[in-house]
Amino acid sequence: MRQRQAPWWGLAAALLPGLAQAAELDGSQLSVWWGVPFAGVLLSIALVPLLAPAFWHHHFGKVSAAWALVFLLPFATVMGPGVAWASVVHALLAEYIPFIVLLTALFTVAGGIFVRGNLHGSPGLNTGLLALGALFASFMGTTGASMLLIRPLIRANDNRKHKVHVVVFFIFIVSNAGGALTPLGDPPLFLGFLKGVDFFWTVTHLWSHTLFIIGVLLAVFYAIDWWYYHRREEIQPQDPTPDTPRLGFDGSVNFGLLGVVVALVLMSGLWKSSVVFNIAGTDVGLPGLLRDIGLIAVTLVSLRITPAGVHENNQFAWAPMLEVAKLFAAIFLTIVPVIAMLKAGVDGPFGAVVRAVTNADGTPNPAMYFWATGLLSSFLDNAPTYLVFFNTAGGDPATLMTAMAPILVAVSAGAVFMGANTYIGNAPNLMVKAIAEDRGIRMPSFFGYMLWSVGILVPLFALLTWIWF
Numbered sequence: 061m062r063q064r065q066a067p068w069w070g071l072a073a074a075l076l077p078g079l080a081q082a083a084e085l086d087g088s089q090l091s092v093w094w095g096v097p098f099a100g101v102l103l104s105i106a107l108v109p110l111l112a113p114a115f116w117h118h119h120f121g122k123v124s125a126a127w128a129l130v131f132l133l134p135f136a137t138v139m140g141p142g143v144a145w146a147s148v149v150h151a152l153l154a155e156y157i158p159f160i161v162l163l164t165a166l167f168t169v170a171g172g173i174f175v176r177g178n179l180h181g182s183p184g185l186n187t188g189l190l191a192l193g194a195l196f197a198s199f200m201g202t203t204g205a206s207m208l209l210i211r212p213l214i215r216a217n218d219n220r221k222h223k224v225h226v227v228v229f230f231i232f233i234v235s236n237a238g239g240a241l242t243p244l245g246d247p248p249l250f251l252g253f254l255k256g257v258d259f260f261w262t263v264t265h266l267w268s269h270t271l272f273i274i275g276v277l278l279a280v281f282y283a284i285d286w287w288y289y290h291r292r293e294e295i296q297p298q299d300p301t302p303d304t305p306r307l308g309f310d311g312s313v314n315f316g317l318l319g320v321v322v323a324l325v326l327m328s329g330l331w332k333s334s335v336v337f338n339i340a341g342t343d344v345g346l347p348g349l350l351r352d353i354g355l356i357a358v359t360l361v362s363l364r365i366t367p368a369g370v371h372e373n374n375q376f377a378w379a380p381m382l383e384v385a386k387l388f389a390a391i392f393l394t395i396v397p398v399i400a401m402l403k404a405g406v407d408g409p410f411g412a413v414v415r416a417v418t419n420a421d422g423t424p425n426p427a428m429y430f431w432a433t434g435l436l437s438s439f440l441d442n443a444p445t446y447l448v449f450f451n452t453a454g455g456d457p458a459t460l461m462t463a464m465a466p467i468l469v470a471v472s473a474g475a476v477f478m479g480a481n482t483y484i485g486n487a488p489n490l491m492v493k494a495i496a497e498d499r500g501i502r503m504p505s506f507f508g509y510m511l512w513s514v515g516i517l518v519p520l521f522a523l524l525t526w527i528w529f
Contacts, residue, residue: 085139085143085147085396085397085400086400086404087397087399087400087401087402087403087404087408087409088401088404088407088408088409090397090400090401090404090408090409091409092401092409092410094131094135094397094398094401095397095398095401095409095410096130097127097128097130097131097394098131098391098394098395098397098398098444100127100130100394101124101127101128101387101390101391101394102391102444104120104123104124104127105387105484106439106484108120108123109484110506120383120386120387121382121386124386124387124389124390125386125390127390127394128389128390128393128394131393131394131396131397132144132148132393135147135397145340146340146341146342147393147396148393149339149340149341149342150340150341150342150396151392151393151395151396152392153339153342153344154254154342154344155251155254155392156388156389156392156393157352158250158254158348158351158352159247159250159251159254159388159392159443160384160385160388161352161355161356161359162201162244162250162321162325162355163201163203163247163381163384164355164359164381164385165321165355165356165358165359165362166200166201166203166204166244166318166321167201167203167204167207167380167381168358168359168362168363169200169204169314169317169318169321169358169359169362170200170201170203170204170205170207170208170314170318171207171371171374171376172311172313172314172317172362172363172366172370172371172374172376173208173309173310173311173312173314173315173370173374174309174310174311174370174373174374175208175209175211175212175308175309176308176309176310179212179215179216180216180219181213181216181217181219181220181226182289183282183285183286183289184282185216186213186216186217186226186281186285187278187281187282187285189209189212189213189216190229190230190233190234190278190281191233191274191278192209193205193206193208193209193230193233193234193238194233194234194237194238194274195238196208196209196234196238197234197235197238197239197245197246198238198239198240198241198242198244198245198263199242199244199245199318199322200244200318200321201239201244201245201246202234202235202236202238202239202245202246202486202488203487203488203491204318205234205235205238205239206230206234206235206488206491206492207374207488207491209230209234210227210230210234210492210495210496211374211495211499213226213227213230214226214227214495214496214499214501218499220288220289221288222288222291223496223501224501224502224503224504225281225284225285225288225512226285227492227493227496227501227503228504228509228512229277229280229281229284230492231480231488231489231492231493232277232480232513232516232517233274233277233278233281234488235480235486235488235489235492236476236477236479236480236485236486236488236489237270237273237274237277237476237477237480238270238274239476240262240266240269240270240273240472240473240476240477241262241263241266241267241270242259242260242262242263243257243259243262243325243329244321244322244325245262245476246442246475246476246479246486247442247443247487248437248442248443248445248446248447248472248475248476249262249446249472249475249476251443251446251447251450252446252450252457252468252472253325253329254348255450255455255457256457256458257457257460257461257468258329258461259325259326259329259330261461261468262472265465265468265469265472266469266472266473268528269469269473269477269524269528272524272527273477273520273524276520277516277520280516310367310369310370310373311366311367311370313365313366314362314366317358317361317362320354320358321355321358324350324351324354324355324358325351327347327350327351328347328348328350328351329347331347332347333345333346333347337349375495375498380487380491384487388443391443391444392444395444395447395448398410398448399447399448399451399455402414402448402451402452403451403454403455406418410452413432413452414452416428416432417429417432417449417452424453424464424467426466426467426469426470426528426529427470427525427529429449429452429453429467429470429471429474430470430471430473430474430521430524430525430529431474431521431525432449432474433445433446433449433470433471433474433475433478434473434474434475434477434478434481434521435478436448437474437475437478437479437481437485437486438478438479438481438482438485439481439482439484439485442475442476442478442479442485442486443475445475446471446472446475449471449474449475450468450471453467453468453471466529469528470529473524477517477521477524478517478521480513480517481510481513481514481517481518482506482509482510482513483506483509
């Protein structure tokens with residue numbers, strides 16, 4: 061069917077043909093040095109908060125902008141302003157804006173729900189809350205589920221001496237593994253959805269892996285929590301949080317808005333429309349456009365109708381969302397040449413990466429894709445890492461969902477599950493850590509946390525590899 065083009069963008073295309081049409085980047089002709097700004101962004105995210113936390117807290121936006129300019133200015137000079145402009149537009153419209161709009165909607169809606177009342181943190185209750193959080197994570201995102209449940213979980217255990225393990229397993233299960241079943245659950249899967257992976261593909265192909273990981277983690281947690289719970293002097297004689305007549309939710313109208321978010325994302329994936337707006341060489345479909353407009357409307361409605369007291373009780377603030385928005389703007393821009401070079405395969409500058417995840421006969425190796433994606437997700441960020449290996453495997457969603465389904469499963473599982481290996485593997489990890497420390501819990505250091513993840517998660521991932529990959 062013929063595509064319709066927005067009239068005013070058509071006029072812009074006619075007036076600025078060099079900006080409206082960009083030559084396809086030939087990754088085989090690019091130098092590996094074009095990947096330095098992308099690596100710089102990711103290494104900055106990983107290292108600067110550890111080496112200079114005060115500097116990073118005040119200047120992370122400037123650092124991100126600097127890396128973006130380090131890429132964009134030479135790129136525009138060498139490739140021409142038309143190619144540079146088209147690359148920026150594609151990064152914004154095809155990936156960044158839909159990504160940030162969805163995260164903002166989930167962050168806002170979850171921040172508008174406050175769990176009222178006091179629970180008592182027994183092993184059974186804590187395990188149940190972690191299981192509930194894992195279920196919520198695939199439908200309101202790992203960020204949304206983490207922000208909704210971490211505070212009531214901490215309150216439930218504030219009369220106990222040992223609480224660190226509760227928060228650590230919360231990060232393992234709710235902030236990471238629980239988001240593996242739908243594109244709403246974790247940013248890497250939403251990027252795959254934007255690239256053309258069907259909405260229900262992940263649940264049909266990853267449910268067994270996810271059930272295994274979460275089931276084993278819940279069993280291990282219950283055993284550890286039971287051991288602590290039955291030790292002498294574990295329970296304080298007086299609960300810091302007084303009991304309330306009943307439990308409940310304040311701002312419960314946001315559950316309805318959460319349903320609207322799910323419906324909008326489903327609509328954009330299931331509705332096929334011939335109406336396409338071509339903007340500087342990037343096609344923007346009508347379903348995706350309506351989804352993003354709807355998500356913006358949901359965000360504004362939530363802010364409008366949520367009582368101020370709910371936001372105060374949740375200590376709702378925009379700082380975490382602003383940090384994600386600024387960092388990912390640089391990530392999605394600087395990753396452009398990296399993706400082009402990976403698409404060039406073994407003949408491109410990153411041929412060594414492609415060969416590392418490829419068998420001697422030229423077939424892709426699922427186990428290597430799982431571990432390569434997972435290890436990079438552990439120390440960098442799982443969303444761009446997913447995108448890198450998605451394109452290393454060819455970048456064609458139709459092929460990846462069928463003939464190469466084991467590879468897409470490996471990339472998806474590695475990105476989501478191994479984001480729990482470090483505090484910096486997934487955005488909710490640091491947010492949960494910060495909330496726990498604010499409530500007086502002495503969380504492990506960066507490497508102290510890794511002792512937990514290496515001791516518990518890595519053997520699980522090895523077993524997962526043996527069973528499925």
